[in-house]
Amino acid sequence: MNNAISIQNITKVYDGIRAVDDLSLEVRSGTIFGLLGPNGAGKTTLIKILTTLMRPTSGNAFVEGKSVLTDGASVRGMIGVVPQVNNLDRYLTARENLALHARMHRMRAREYGPRIDELLELTGLTGRQHDFPDTFSGGMQRRLVVARALIHAPRVLFLDEPTTGLDPQSRRAVWAYIQSLRSTMTIFLTTHYMDEADTLCDRIVIMDHGRPLVDGTAAQLKEAFAHSHVYELEFRANADRYEEVLRTFPFIRSLERRGNSFRLELRDEESLKPLMDGIGSKDLKGICLEEPSLEDVFIHLTGKKIRE
Amino acid sequence: MFRGAFTIWGRDMRVLRRSLFSELVAVTAYPITLYLAFGVGLKGYIADVEGVPYALFIAPGLISMTAVSAAFEESAWSMWFHRKVQRTIEEYRVNPITVYDIVIGKIVSGFSQGAIKGVAVAVVIFLLTPFRFPMAHFLAYLYFIALGSMVFSCFGTMCGTVIDKPENIGRIQGVVIVPLIFMSGIFFPLSSYPATILPVIRVLPTTAIFEGARLSLLGGVMEPVYTVTLTLTAAAAFVLAVWIFNRKIEE
Numbered sequence: 042m043n044n045a046i047s048i049q050n051i052t053k054v055y056d057g058i059r060a061v062d063d064l065s066l067e068v069r070s071g072t073i074f075g076l077l078g079p080n081g082a083g084k085t086t087l088i089k090i091l092t093t094l095m096r097p098t099s100g101n102a103f104v105e106g107k108s109v110l111t112d113g114a115s116v117r118g119m120i121g122v123v124p125q126v127n128n129l130d131r132y133l134t135a136r137e138n139l140a141l142h143a144r145m146h147r148m149r150a151r152e153y154g155p156r157i158d159e160l161l162e163l164t165g166l167t168g169r170q171h172d173f174p175d176t177f178s179g180g181m182q183r184r185l186v187v188a189r190a191l192i193h194a195p196r197v198l199f200l201d202e203p204t205t206g207l208d209p210q211s212r213r214a215v216w217a218y219i220q221s222l223r224s225t226m227t228i229f230l231t232t233h234y235m236d237e238a239d240t241l242c243d244r245i246v247i248m249d250h251g252r253p254l255v256d257g258t259a260a261q262l263k264e265a266f267a268h269s270h271v272y273e274l275e276f277r278a279n280a281d282r283y284e285e286v287l288r289t290f291p292f293i294r295s296l297e298r299r300g301n302s303f304r305l306e307l308r309d310e311e312s313l314k315p316l317m318d319g320i321g322s323k324d325l326k327g328i329c330l331e332e333p334s335l336e337d338v339f340i341h342l343t344g345k346k347i348r349e
Numbered sequence: 350m351f352r353g354a355f356t357i358w359g360r361d362m363r364v365l366r367r368s369l370f371s372e373l374v375a376v377t378a379y380p381i382t383l384y385l386a387f388g389v390g391l392k393g394y395i396a397d398v399e400g401v402p403y404a405l406f407i408a409p410g411l412i413s414m415t416a417v418s419a420a421f422e423e424s425a426w427s428m429w430f431h432r433k434v435q436r437t438i439e440e441y442r443v444n445p446i447t448v449y450d451i452v453i454g455k456i457v458s459g460f461s462q463g464a465i466k467g468v469a470v471a472v473v474i475f476l477l478t479p480f481r482f483p484m485a486h487f488l489a490y491l492y493f494i495a496l497g498s499m500v501f502s503c504f505g506t507m508c509g510t511v512i513d514k515p516e517n518i519g520r521i522q523g524v525v526i527v528p529l530i531f532m533s534g535i536f537f538p539l540s541s542y543p544a545t546i547l548p549v550i551r552v553l554p555t556t557a558i559f560e561g562a563r564l565s566l567l568g569g570v571m572e573p574v575y576t577v578t579l580t581l582t583a584a585a586a587f588v589l590a591v592w593i594f595n596r597k598i599e600e
Contacts (some may be wrong), residue, residue: 092443096599118445128436132364145444176380 043122045070045197045227046091051100053086053251060086061097062251068244073219073228075242077235083251084231088201091229092122096168105196118146125201127182129174135185136170137194138159146193153192160188164218180211187218198222200230204237214259216240262302268309277301285322302339304331353446357454359462361427368411376419377473377518378464380411384474387536399538401567407551408480409490409563410535413497414466417558420498421505422528424459425518428509431455452506452594456587459502460495467494482566482572493575496583497558501526510594533559554582 046068046342053061061083068074073298077086091102102110107115130138136157143153150244161167164184174182183203190198198220200219204212219241222228222333232238239259246256255262280301287296287303292312297304305315365372372600386559388393388404431437441451474480482490512518542550548558551574561575 094439094442114445114447117443120443121442122440124436124439126436130437130440131435132367133360139362141356141360142440142444144359144440145353145446147352147445247459259351 043070044068045072045105046074046229047103048087048091049103051087051097052100053083053090053095059251061090063100064251064253065100065168066246066253066256068227068229070227071224072243073223073241075238075245076229076231076234076248077238077245078231078248079233084248085201086251088122088199088229088231090197091321093117093121093125099170102262118193121193121198123183123186123198123200123203125205126175127156127186129182129185131173131175132342135171135177138174138185139189142189145194148193151169156192160191163221164188165214166342167279175253178211178292179223180207182206183207183215185229187215191222195226196229197229200228200306202232203230204232204234212237251339256293270310270312271304272304272313272328273304273331274320274328275302275326277326278324283324286319290316301326351450351453353441353444354454354457357441357451358444358457360384361423361458362461363456365465373466373469376415380415381477384408384411384478385404388478388588398475399540400416404478405480405567406563408438408442408474408478408568409482409534410559412471412474413494413559413562414530414535415470416463416494417501417530417555418463418526418557419466419499420459420463420502421487421508421522423462423507424455424502425503425512425521426505426515427458428506428508428591429512429515429518429587432509433513448598449591450596452510452591455500456499456506456511456590458596459505460498461481463498463502464495467498483569486566486569489571490562492567493558493562493579496579500554500558500579502575503583503590507586507593510590510597528555529555530559532556534563535559552578554578565586 044067046066048064048066051061051064052059064083064087076084076087081297086095086151090097091104091109093109093116096110101110103109104116105119107119109116128142133141139157139160139212140153141154148156157170158167161170164187166185166188169177169181176187177185181199187200187203204215216237219228219230228241230238230242242259244257245259245262247254247262247346274283278301280298280303284296284298284303287293287305290312292308292315294306294308296306307316355582384404384407388407392404395403397403428438442448470595486535508518508521512521513527532550533553534550538562539547551560557575557578561572561579564570564575
């Protein structure tokens with residue numbers, strides 16, 4: 042299988058900050074690739090470089106074999122972009138928005154007319170095609186942006202946090218639509234939502250500070266962190282006293298309290314015995330080993346500190 | 350070539366067409382008011398200016414002022430709005446068109462709006478007043494209107510490209526555009542200026558637009574100094590606007 046995207050030692054520095062730091066990776070054709078990371082990790086900068094909106098400080102990237110540095114127009118002819126912030130034209134109707142985009146791609150009216158009909162039908166916007174985007178809900182606007190990115194049948198679709206700010210129903214509608222595109226094109230997706238990456242992506246890279254931290258399928262990443270020894274303890278009573286005790290144990294890496302329950306990560310398997318010895322069984326209601334989620338993997342790698 | 354520019358221009362004209370009537374009413378109200386106040390209201394108090402009746406003297410300038418102001422406003426606000434608020438410039442840039450397509454499309458849109466609105470004011474003045482001019486002079490006048498609109502459209506594009514705060518666009522209009530227009534002899538002859546200042550006033554591009562337009566429409570004269578000044582200014586403004594936009598996008 043060929044690579045749809047090839048990123049070679051891309052670095053982007055602005056104001057002394059390395060937003061992307063010597064990053065290299067490849068994305069196979071026909072797959073859904075997920076790029077995860079906290080705010081400021083470098084995801085959007087990387088998408089801007091790949092979509093030719095921004096030039097890297099060094100390195101190069103190729104989309105379907107075309108360089109983003111030297112053959113930007115060819116790259117733009119092959120990609121569709123769903124940006125983080127909706128940039129629909131509010132003075133044009135939904136249909137006119139799609140037609141404008143098609144004309145930018147040198148499509149003729151007889152080509153884009155039926156294509157617009159098809160996409161409006163697929164995104165459930167046929168009945169609203171002559172309305173202005175301002176009158177749409179957030180989910181409808183998002184679906185229109187996705188439809189716009191697909192008018193010219195791109196070979197690579199970039200989705201930058203496509204469901205941020207949407208209600209659960211709209212998120213699932215967008216997911217269903219993205220899944221329907223699977224294997225018809227390569228999809229490069231960034232997201233904050235672990236469930237989104239888990240549901241949609243064939244391969245996931247978690248990045249932070251401009252560098253990739255891990256790379257694999259959702260199952261592989263979770264499996265790699267299965268030995269992280271995360272336990273959930275529940276007490277019948279005296280939770281405050283037990284919290285004080287738990288906080289004194291040096292082998293507990295992290296501790297979270299929810300009422301009488303504690304979620305803790307042990308340093309290793311051998312830490313379980315001194316833990317049980319330390320808390321006894323008098324007030325202990327239950328203890329269970331937790332399967333790590335993709336979110337656990339993410340938090341473990343990128344930390345808990347809130348980014349600006 | 351420039352297919353993208355044509356597409357962007359087509360989009361802007363489509364949007365203008367939707368609100369053409371209200372736009373034209375709004376844009377003609379101000380110059381018509383000025384014409385009625387100064388040209389008609391003061392008719393009994395102001396004698397002919399350099400042999401030309403005052404109402405006739407100010408009419409070409411009012412039409413030119415409408416055209417260039419509309420060109421500036423459309424270009425500046427449209428570029429700013431599409432760049433900062435609607436972010437459609439970013440959408441244009443992920444399509445297989447060039448930055449030249451975008452900036453040229455926007456400049457031509459500003460120019461077109463200026464021309465349409467200038468013609469609207471001319472028609473209204475023509476219908477409501479005894480203002481008449483020889484049709485043979487019209488082509489020469491159009492040359493000044495077209496290049497003047499181009500200069501102001503380019504200047505508006507530069508402002509909309511580099512200015513991030515909308516209030517600063519308003520300040521540029523108040524502090525630069527309006528004084529430049531009013532200093533260029535719309536309401537009074539340039540001979541009113543002291544002899545020491547006059548050479549400076551004569552080389553202002555706005556003087557070339559307004560004085561050149563008046564001389565061409567009323568006298569059928571294409572004054573070489575004004576023609577050359579305006580042509581060079583339009584060429585320089587176009588190159589500068591494209592260069593600034595390109596640089597801003599590179600950032």
